[in-house]
Amino acid sequence: MLIRFFLMLRVAGVPVSVTEFLALLEALAKGLISPIEAATGTVTFAGSDAKGTVPSGELTERFYWLARSILVKDERHFDRFDRVFAAHFNGAETAFEALLASEVPADWLRNSLVLNLTAEEQARIQSLGGWEALMETLRQRLEEQESRHEGGNKWIGTGGTSPFGNAGYNPEGVRIGGTGGNRRAVKVWERREFANLDEAAGLGRRNVKLALRRLRRFARQGAADTLDLEGTIDSTARRAGLLDIRMVPERHNAVKLLLFLDIGGSMDEHVRTCEELFAAARSEFKHLEHYYFHNFVYESVWKDNRRRNAERTPLPQLMRTYGRDYRLVIVGDATMSPYEILQPGGSIEHWNEEPGAAWMKRLLATFPRHAWLNPEPPDRWELTPSIRITRELVEDRMFPLTLVGLDQAMRSLQ
């Protein structure tokens, strides 16, 4: 039973290793959560009576806390852990607690109890292709569905026969929030308190701080003391051979950054997030310059969006001004008509003599270290021709505008 739980965690993207799993079994074997020990009086948990019998439900809860602290090492994974825990243990608490109370953990190593389903139900579990397929379907449906839903047999909601939702009848149901019919109030793992710490989510107000830390890490490179050999020799000689060690701080390798932001239309909100992000990190960069463009880069860009028609910086001038040591970060959704990239005169705002792709190639040749951050979800990239073209142009260095993506982008810039 626990092995299945372990495998489910791995499938859901929580990085757990066998060592940690064994540590969990060891902790259980040492009776860290069993009521037997409570009876001897060595454990006094605040809030529970130490008299021996543990109220039903509490044992599973303790197991939850224990398992979480041993298996999960990052609060960003708490939410995934909660979801897997809910999917695996809800409805099986009673059977599970009976197992916990008996002291033979060997039972769990055999996959003897798969929730408390009948053989017939277990057969039906395969009907949707097992766990992985189920999660995939769930994700898709969550994306498709935007409004609240009740009844029916496909959408996620309450009271239906779809496998997703609450209080339904599909044996493989994935519960989404909410509580079961006859159990006490919200369980800890259903509160989903850590949902906004999951880093696959897009950049928002809340995780902008985390993103900032990533950027800082990128900007700060090495600041330790090194031995100033010449200074030491010199000063030792001056003191008639008496040793005098001189240290100098290692040179601070501050990063120079050139930021290109797609502005207008759907990009505005993302651009604001990005601007805030990079502006906040400004003190860390030695140089940070930002320019705007619309949809795609052509022969000129601008610094002040209100005066975009009056004050433009020609791209050749820009490429002369900033050296090759600048890193180029472009933020844009790259979603447009392919003509805007490939054809002369394709721009929707003006007549461009040369296609955007030509300018982009020049730009990337000038700044070999570059990355493109795209707020569109990566699974849509292949479906949008203009994104595909842009990705080829930037040599596949396009990253989603999420914490993970930001991380990868910064790594590729180094």
Next chain:
Amino acid sequence: MDDEGVRPLRFSGSDSYVAPPELALAVNAAITLGRPLLVKGEPGTGKTQLALEVARALDAPLFEWHIKSTSKSQQGLYEYDAVSRLRDSQLGDGRVGDIANYIVPGMLWRAFESEQRAVLLIDEIDKADIEFPNDLLRELDRMEFYVYETRQLVRARHRPVMFITSNNEKELPDAFLRRCFFHYIRFPDAETMERIIAVHHPGLKKALLAEALAAFFRIREMPGLRKKPSTSELLDWIKLLVAEDIPPEALRSDDAKATIPPLYGALLKNEQDVHLFEQLLFMNRRAGRPS
């Protein structure tokens, strides 16, 4: 390592620290299995305090190793003071002959050598270089290290109880995480907060406590705050309120003459937040005024 004869240690909070059951469980698991416990959480939720309290509750000696951006893992084990040895050699000091005179043991070494089981705190490990945790893997695993200068193997007499705190400024390497247990201290809810305050300020007037808590959570709920006040700031604030003998009525914000709570400096730590707070109050007052 000799773990026999060490009585099983258990931790369940203390008279000056409120540990929710899940935290006590994590601490006990770390103690029982001899793994380090990695503690994260908002600043001011008592991460560092936890190690101090556990040491006190278990009556164990505490070794604190505070990490800075320039810290090296070697400093926790020992340092070889080559510079003073060179100086001494020039001055003709007799101690120069024995290299052991210039080996300065670090916190880890001292915790290993402790007569009874010690508590070791590695504070803010994320401040150090990215390689720092990796350099400690073997030491954490085997609880031993080798002093190359004196060819001496230092082993822990008793596996120390280790606490490691992090503020998430850097990612910790997987290999390191695998060896730790992990606990994320959540921000306490109102009920826990009341218990925490009761522990720190017994005999606080009920009315004042209720008003102070209400004001505190109202401030935390405010959107757009740069730095939300945390537990330690609330405790400071209440200490001030008591010292200044502020009446509970002064904290109530729904009366017409509402102002910023007294002594707000303990709660709001930058001028943008204070400004934002003033604006919100101003708008509230205008909305509340009968026209």
